[in-house]
Amino acid sequence: MNGPGRPARPVRIGPRAAVALALVTxxxxxxxxxxxxxxRQSGLAHSQDAPWLFAAxxxxxxxxxxxxxADNGMDAKxxxxxGVLAAVGAALRPLGAGTAGLEPMFFLLVLSGRVLGPGFAFVLGSVTMFASALLTGGVGPWMPFQMLAMGWFALGAGLLPGSERIRGRAELLMLAGYGFAGAxxxxxxxxxxxxxxxxGMDHGASFHAGDPLPANLARFVVYYLTTSLGWDLGRxxxxxxxxxxxxxTLxxxxxxxxxKAAFDAAVSFDPGVGTEPGPPSKRVRTAAEGDIRGAPR
Incomplete structure (x- = not known):
């Protein structure tokens, strides 16, 4: 439990959230x-499977x-x-206009994932990409794939170690390093x-359905290095x-x-105090205030 002098901890992944995250992954x-x-006869077309992926x-x-x-006892706050963070992230994306891969929303998701924890970070990344696609007119067969990839990116920030031990400059360097690699x-x-x-690409960089996996992966590496490495470097x-x-500051x-939202507030019900049986009392301890208040149920 967080007291007044202890920093807020990221929201942990409970068993149900872990199952849901594993399934979507x-x-x-x-x-x-x-x-x-x-x-070769599979009829490859991500544009056809994208609606099914989005529906799932x-x-x-x-x-x-x-x-x-459900696992952490949080509420609508x-x-x-x-929602607020997703709106901010969606508003940040058009600022770079995709120029040379400059997308400022990535740093917000790194920091938000660090604070909110991996489960909420995954949802934040996906929802932010969905909202930004609507805002910028970037809706297409690639959108569900972008939502998944951005969700994984934010989730990774939430899984970084030392959330209660690493602070200050060391934490910023770790987050910056993750943001660089994650981009x-x-x-x-x-x-x-x-x-x-x-x-219609050069044979050495194009995909050939039905070819052995190592051969296709080698061609993909050539394709990535020649077309996208500089773009990702800017990001x-x-x-x-x-x-x-x-x-x-953020x-x-x-x-x-x-x-202030008291994400890790715990509620417990204790028997009433005194010699005569009476209604149980509810004791609430909030991480934000670190106090205990009793009230009849």
């Missing part, structure tokens, strides 16, 4: 990777939120905070989604700069908001 891996294992993704995102709330990982995964449906550098420049603000 397995579906995402299958959605990204199945063309690499398909034969939305209820699973809701399941992650519900499971996280947590969902409201997710490349996001681009790598998203390029895999688009690469399998591109046609990674901007994430590092913004994290180091604004990270301390982390402090997010943790203060988390404490």
């Amino acid at each position: 397995l579906i995402g891996i299958a959605a990204f990777g199945w063309p690499l294992l398909a034969d 993704l939305l209820p699973l995102l809701v399941a992650v939120v519900v499971a996280t709330i 947590a969902v409201a905070m997710l 490349f990982a996001y681009g790598f995964v998203m390029n895999l989604q688009g690469w399998v449906i591109l046609q 990674g550098v901007l994430t590092v700069v913004l994290t180091l420049a604004l990270g301390a 982390l402090k603000a997010l943790r203060r908001a988390t404490r």
Whole structure:
């Protein structure tokens, strides 16, 4: 339990949230990777499987939120905070206009994932990408894949170690390093989604359905290095700069908001005090205030 002098902790993944996250991750891996294992007669087209992926993704995102709330006893304040952060992230994305991969929303998701924890971070990343696609007119067969990749990116920030021990400059350096590496990982995964449906490229960089997996992966590496490495470099550098420049202030603000929302408030019911039996009393201890109040039920 957090007292007045202790920093807010990220929301932990409970068993139900872990099951929901594992399920959506397995579906995402299958959605990204199945063309690499398909034969020549499979009729590859992510534009055809994208609606099915989107239909499966939305209820699973809701399941992650519900499971996280159920496991941690949170209320509507947590969902409201997710909505605010998703709106801010969606508003940040058009600022870079996709120029040279400059996307400022990435640093916000790194810091938010650190504070909110992996379960809510996954939902935040996915919902932010969905909202930004609506805002910028970027709706297309790639959108559910973007939602998954951004969810994984934010989830990774929530899984970083030492949330209660690493603070200050060391924490910022760790988050900046993760943001830099994660920016490349996001681009790598998203390029895999688009690469399998591109046609007419040089033989050494194009996808060939039915070819052995190692041969196709080697061609994909060539494709990524020649088409997207510089783009992802810009995204990674901007994430590092913004994290180091604004990270301390934003982390402090997010943790203060988390404490005020009392995400880890615990409610217990104790028997009434005294010699005569009476109605039980409810004792509530909030992480934000660190006090105990008794009231008849």
